[in-house]
Amino acid sequence: MAGTDDVEIYRVAGIDEAGPGDLTFVANRKYISRIKTTRASAIILGEDIPPVSIPSIRTSDPYLAFARALEQFFAPVVPEQGIHPAAIIAENVTMGSHPSIGAYAVIGKGCKLGAGVTIYPHVVLYPDVCVGDGSVLHSQVTVREGCILGSRVILQNGVVIGSDGFGFAPTKEGSFYKICQTGRVVIEDDVEIGANSAIDRAAVGDTIIRRGSKLDNLVQIGHGARVGEDCVLAAQVGLAGSTHLGNRVWVGGQVGFAGHLEVGDKAVITAQSGTSHDVPPGAVISGSPAFENSAWLRSTAAFAKLPQLVRKVRELEKEIQQLKSSLKMEHSK
């Protein structure tokens, strides 16, 4: 640590809230100006930040360093080990070592739970669900029949895995015939899904969220959709059925995808955009309907000045009329 040999740290805190004894950090350049006013005793900084007057730790990755520091000072709430007497475990359930199954959890027939699984109170597993080692299912989660969760999966409260896909065949009479949804949802290792999100099963085939992807709250994943590895989907995103995201795709909040699309690796779709077309790998797109981001930025800038453009065109039209009459007069001289 630069600046002193002798700082005692008791807590990690945000730059505005930090006081004496606190370690803080700046990972977002927007907050550099606040380094001067923080009352923190020490700060974690990126290597590119100018010198500061308080004790500092320099690192190429201040956000990760902050995450690690936080773990040193934080005692997480640990749910009780064992199976609560008010949990209902159906027959033919297998369970690894060190389970934590909360009150009123309902585990259906034939479920298979790995080692060190944490099931909070009021979780419902329908029959034949698999949950991998070390996964954590928060209260009010439901996992429907036959769905598969990998290892170290985290489901925040109220998540629904495996609800019926939105599949109906229109009849000649104008009503809808429900198509039974026989597919599974497969959530691979190290996926986290945010509160009250819903991942639908399909009529046939699997809906898949691949290893390491992170989905925020209130996200909708339609039947048969697939999310690649290490994707990030911000809150309230919606994928319609059978749309496939590649790996490391970044999706901003409230984005919508139509069905049956292919989105290439490392594509970025900015917040509130919507697309009904495939997205090439690495593309950055924006708007609804979405197109290339830098072109969209120019179009939106022009949109804000559209009334002036309309006026200008009207003026030009008048000038042309005047020019025409002048020319006619000239001609008739």
Next chain:
Amino acid sequence: MAGTDDVEIYRVAGIDEAGPGDLTFVANRKYISRIKTTRASAIILGEDIPPVSIPSIRTSDPYLAFARALEQFFAPVVPEQGIHPAAIIAENVTMGSHPSIGAYAVIGKGCKLGAGVTIYPHVVLYPDVCVGDGSVLHSQVTVREGCILGSRVILQNGVVIGSDGFGFAPTKEGSFYKICQTGRVVIEDDVEIGANSAIDRAAVGDTIIRRGSKLDNLVQIGHGARVGEDCVLAAQVGLAGSTHLGNRVWVGGQVGFAGHLEVGDKAVITAQSGTSHDVPPGAVISGSPAFENSAWLRSTAAFAKLPQLVRKVRELEKEIQQLKSSLKMEHSK
């Protein structure tokens, strides 16, 4: 079946996943090219699709045929019959024959359940709820006091029926006075509602979802809104209070309606659109704010080229200036 007398089918599968012994289908023309590469043993096709080399079933409605075929090969998970001992049934509850009431379900005073109703674990019915014959309520569903569900209604997991409408009277001091929400929510026969959707009750009068309508996940229906018969609302749609949809209205994902609107029969509102105006019957509208779809398509095409238009107008302005000076010179000769 065309192409052979002798195919044995063991499963129904998607066109990419299908292998020997599988029946597959093409209902979406986007997938016609994949007929050549599928390994399925047979295929269901629309009558308009060109001849294929594998055994095929031709039908005017391949999607419905696929739905029926699926049922032949699929053994759905059937919840246990009877009333689980850990369900709590209050006094004055009436119940038809063959109920299935899961663990930890809570059925309030005066509820009336029809015949063959399926209540999954962790469903909560507040007092005086009616549920029609054959309806299915998945885990974590709540139906609030006095609300009515018709027959064969399906509520996916986490649905909330009858939460308080968002009704507050502003006070002179700038805060809000809660208006008690005394109305009911009425869900008619054959309606299905997707996971974690919420349908609010109103201060007075009913919020109604009419026969046969299908709502996808995370849909919001405001107080006093009405959805007509056989409507389709895709995921994350929001209807503000007192807005009425006619019959057979199609609403794309993430669409928003302002309050107090009338939307005519068979109107179509495409994904991510928003409107604060009434929509005539049969209209197809798009955009936010929304207008007629084909005009909107032309406007969005022009929007993508808006920077070029701005440049063009600037060039024309220069040319006009040059013309003016030329004409002046001409004149002054």
Next chain:
Amino acid sequence: MAGTDDVEIYRVAGIDEAGPGDLTFVANRKYISRIKTTRASAIILGEDIPPVSIPSIRTSDPYLAFARALEQFFAPVVPEQGIHPAAIIAENVTMGSHPSIGAYAVIGKGCKLGAGVTIYPHVVLYPDVCVGDGSVLHSQVTVREGCILGSRVILQNGVVIGSDGFGFAPTKEGSFYKICQTGRVVIEDDVEIGANSAIDRAAVGDTIIRRGSKLDNLVQIGHGARVGEDCVLAAQVGLAGSTHLGNRVWVGGQVGFAGHLEVGDKAVITAQSGTSHDVPPGAVISGSPAFENSAWLRSTAAFAKLPQLVRKVRELEKEIQQLKSSLKMEHSK
């Protein structure tokens, strides 16, 4: 009451549904024309409405008067007093007088409940939650560890308070390292939150919803965000992390805010808008990306006529070409 000394009222009803014996109201000017056709026995009206032929009550605030009248005729469902034997109350829980704790509620260690708190069935409080006097938590609500609810807070069904914020540090290998979310969520007095909304906790510091604010259904509040006093957030709004709304901010349905923004007091953001910029106090903004509302209205009007503008510019271009050739001919004479 004007118009008669002698009307008996038995119910309050909407203007279209009302019949003999009903009191109705007109608070929205859109419904003035229906006063002529209502069958209500009496009506509450604003002072600015023209004279009517049925008995009427005039008031400067018809909506508030309607709210008060409704309370006179409405007998709300009152949950049972006491603690249901199937509720699980952990050790070290303190509780004020007159609690109502429903079946299968789970109250974690160290929780503190004020007087007159109503906990509906299937509510889960993780350890160390505080709930102020008179608050009402509907079924399927979860409040996570250490979160604070003020007095008279109302949480509609399925609300999640204190789910982990969406905080991950990207690693050099392209995956994500979960940052433990140690902050609390603080919900101040008189706040109401709609069904299936989710309010995230932050890595450090509090996520705060201040006194009197009202959030509709399916709203997303990101980690470390703050909502000021007496704000109104319509359904499906999303605030990304660390964004701060001032007091009395009005937010239309489906609006999205990027992270780390400051939104000034009394700002208005109309439905479906989105912004990644700070919003000054009192500003009214629209669109995605959003800008000043009246300018946006002009731009959207011009957008709908954009194809005509493109045609007009093409015509002007031709006319200029013709003028140029005419002038050349003139010149060459």
